[in-house]
Amino acid sequence: MLSRTADSLYWLSRYLERADYVARILGVAIRLSHLPGAGAGGANEWRSALISAGCSDAFDKIYSEANAETVMEFLAFSDKNPSSIKQCLGTARFNARSIRTALTSTMWETINGAWLDLQAMDLNSLVKRERSLFLEWVKDVSLRFDGSAYRTMLRDEGFWFSRLGTYVERADNTARILDVKYHVLLPENATVGGGLDYEQWAAVLRAVNSLTAYHWVYRDNLKPWLIAELLILKPQMPRSLISCYQTLVESLDKLAESSGRQGPAQRKAREVALKLEQSKIEKIFDVGLHEFIETFLAENNALGSAIVEQYLI
Amino acid sequence: MAFDEMTTSDGGVRAPYAGIAQWLKDTPAETLKTRGKEAELLYRRGGITFAVYGDLQGEERIIPHDIVPRVLARKEWNTLAKGLEQRVRTLNRYLADIYGPGECLKAGIIPEDLVWQNPAFRPEMVGVDVPHGIYVHIAGVDVVRIDPDTFYVLEDNARTPSGVSYMLHSRDVSLRLVPELMDTHRVAPIENYPDQLLASLRSVAPRRQSSEPTVALLTPGQFNSAYYEHSFLADKMGVELVEGRDLFVRDEVVYMRTTQGPQRVDVVYRRIDDDFIDPLSFRPDSTLGVPGLFAAYKAGNVTLANAVGTGAADDKVIYSYMPDLTKFYFGEEPILKNVQTWRCRRPDELRYVLDHLSELVVKEVHGSGGYGMLVGPHATAAQIEDFRARLNANPSNYIAQPTLSLSTCPTFVESGIAPRHVDLRPFVLSGSDGIRIVPGGLTRVALREGSLVVNSSQGGGTKDTWVIE
Incomplete structure (x- = not known):
């Protein structure tokens, strides 16, 4: 397969996954903003959404205040933010068009259809309810793309590169979403483990469709370390970091099979997977959850670079 | 009156179109309209689009597809195909000649300056041993018809001719939208074009x-x-x-x-x-x-298909020499006719053209896509004067031809079924193992009433082309 084709498949999958993620953190922010005492902490929920999306600085160059209006605009619709939902879908479609023949017609129609729908929307005049619907629509597009790739693609290199993109991005996003809570500080007079703290954690779990899963796995009240364990260390949890890395190791092994050689990307993925397998949540909290996440994001980035260097250029 | 491929001047129906005429009579206009819309949707969803240069808004457009097929009888096609094969043999031979021994120059068939000063001539190609001696592997020869027996070549495309995907999609659309018509006709298949193309390309590998x-x-x-x-x-x-x-x-x-x-x-x-x-x-x-x-x-x-420098064979002045070249190289009478062409580089011919601008079609020697041309009978006085100035300023950049009365085919338009002018671009493949032509080609139709310009960039559409037994 052409390196450029593999590259486009990889990035196309990353961008669709990212669009989903941005929709989800906006969902968290909307939920958090409805909680009593919202905005009373050191950083409000809208700021936290920006920080988790990794574009707080870029935002400040354009806007003076982070609120429902400005953050929604910047993260969802802005042409100035390369990771806004609109830009993600546009970039994904651009990549898709340049490698149409490597996509199945279902995948292409999902992306092209979404892009055509997006062109027809008047994004600047959406009212509140329509915004929620828009976010649901974005998640739906990402889901359909993921599903059509899974259902219709030949299990050859193209499929594995597309999986790599999806899972590198998903691991990144899961880690970031967990970090949202770190940035939303409790108001001074609220107690850790109190009602508000509880609701904030619940919002995080809901954003990744995991609240029910939590209850099934732990049959317990929401506890920060258990939530972190679920999203980091539980292989049963499909978007946990460890689960993402198992898929990454598997996909990279398939690629190694077809080329007949293992390389830095395979080694890096196995190394991270092994670390996760040997981790205990208590240890992670000893170091600090936020610090753990920062280290993980850096490792995940390093894997991304290794994939690019080994296959895509 | 232009020759209509379905209806004769006395109101009868030409034999190849009997089935189509009956179908048009039996199908309510509403049904045709719905199917036309469905056709557009098929193209849009599939992203079967093209871009118009210089158009910032419409980055991607679709070419309108007319669901009424254009029909050629097998016998008509066979003659046409023979003519196309001969034409492409001539193109290839001419290129091998000008980049090689230059026999046509020595014999005085072609003026030397037309070769050496041709901007599409590539001196780098002189003496290059082209794999299997083939230059034009894929040719698109634009053909128009003016009566039941006469096909003219309007233009040779020997560089990178396009449109074959529209030919293939038109057939797809017919299968989906007019299956009842396909059932009652034995339409020669064209779906194997990509296989034939691949076979041709493989045959010319070093x-x-x-x-x-x-x-x-x-x-x-x-x-x-x-x-x-x-x-x-x-x-x-x-x-x-x-x-x-x-x-x-x-x-x-x-x-x-x-x-x-x-x-x-x-x-x-x-x-x-x-x-x-x-x-x-x-x-x-x-x-x-x-x-x-x-x-x-x-x-x-490595083999490049088409070869470098093939443009030296398909401009509109060299075009006018094609019949002579066929006779010169093969001693054969050209099967397909050429449209009479005035070469404005010659003062006497320029004078004639300037005197008859309102009757003629004037084209740039290296123009394509329907850009930069004047259709005299349809032009305003200002447009004619504009061209007069351009001709005087740079006569050798232009040729002129009589305004042909292109044949018409029944076409579904706003007002219902009406005749519209069409041309035909068959695709001719040359490999080391011979020439391949899938039956038919891309029929382009000028959707505006009376218009003779079929280019997609100028409001043209496409039709499926049927060669029937």
Whole structure:
């Protein structure tokens, strides 16, 4: 397969996954903003959404205040933010068009259809309810793309590169979403483990469709370390970091099979997977959850670079 | 009155169209309208689009598809096909001649300056040993019809002719939208075009290439107006669609960059113009091409299809010599006629053209796509004066032809079924093992009433073309 084709498949999958993620953190922010005492902490929920999306600085160059209006605009619709939902879908479609023949017609129609729908929307005049619907629509597009790739693609290199993109991005996003809570500080007079703290954690779990899963796995009240364990260390949890890395190791092994050689990307993925397998949540909290996440994001980035260097250029 | 391919002047129906005429009579206008809309949707959803240069808003447009097929009887087609084969043999022979021994020049058939001063002539190609001696592997010959027996060649396209994907899609659309019509006609299949193209391309791989040659389709990228076609053909042939940056040349051998390392390429079906294919040999500012590609080509390590410099055979002045060249090279009478052509480079002919501008069609010698032409009978006085000035300023840049009364075919338009002018672009493939032509071609239709310009960039549409037994 052409390196450029593999590259486009990889990035196309990353961008669709990212669009989903941005929709989800906006969902968290909307939920958090409805909680009593919202905005009373050191950083409000809208700021936290920006920080988790990794574009707080870029935002400040354009806007003076982070609120429902400005953050929604910047993260969802802005042409100035390369990771806004609109830009993600546009970039994904651009990549898709340049490698149409490597996509199945279902995948292409999902992306092209979404892009055509997006062109027809008047994004600047959406009212509140329509915004929620828009976010649901974005998640739906990402889901359909993921599903059509899974259902219709030949299990050859193209499929594995597309999986790599999806899972590198998903691991990144899961880690970031967990970090949202770190940035939303409790108001001074609220107690850790109190009602508000509880609701904030619940919002995080809901954003990744995991609240029910939590209850099934732990049959317990929401506890920060258990939530972190679920999203980091539980292989049963499909978007946990460890689960993402198992898929990454598997996909990279398939690629190694077809080329007949293992390389830095395979080694890096196995190394991270092994670390996760040997981790205990208590240890992670000893170091600090936020610090753990920062280290993980850096490792995940390093894997991304290794994939690019080994296959895509 | 133009010749209508369905209805005779006394109101009868020509035999090949009997089934179509009956169907048009039996099908309510509403049904036709719905199917027309469905056709548009099929194109839109599939992203079967083209880009119009200079149009910022409509980055991607679709070509309107008319669901009423255009029909040729097998006998009509057979004659046409023979003529096309002869025409393409002439094109190839002419190119081998001007880049080789120059017999047509020595014999005085073609004035020397028309060859040496032709901007599409590539001096770099002189003496290059082109694999299997074939220059034009894919030709699109534009043909028009003016009566039951007369086909004219309007234009030869020997560079990178496009439109074949529309031909193939038209058939798809017919199968989906007018299956009842397809059931009652024995339509010659065209679906094997990609296979034939691949076979032709493989047949011209450099000779010492013994095992399965690797073919790649080189595209300028997704901003090119024909990008959809490039990706479509690559997909149907099962070959890689490459951009310049996907290829590189080492020791005069061409490779593609793949996830498993470099892979050698033997045949490049390039849809990039000569100027842009290799910044080391041609335009140095080209970012679309592959540095060193031309050196690899000259070394005989890769085949370019079409060859470099084929444009020297298809401009509108050289066109006017094609019948003479057929006679000269093969001693044959041309089967297809040429439209009478005034070469404005000759003062007497220029004078005639200037005196008859309102009757003639004036075209740029190197123009294409329906741009930069004057259709005298449909032009305003201002347009005519504008062309008069241009002709006087640079006469050798123009030719003129009589305004042909192109045949018409029944077409579904706003007001119902009405005759509209059509042309035909069959695609002729030349390989080392012979010439292949799938029956039919791309029929283009001028959707505006009375219009003779069928180009998609100028409001033209397409029709499915049926050769029936």
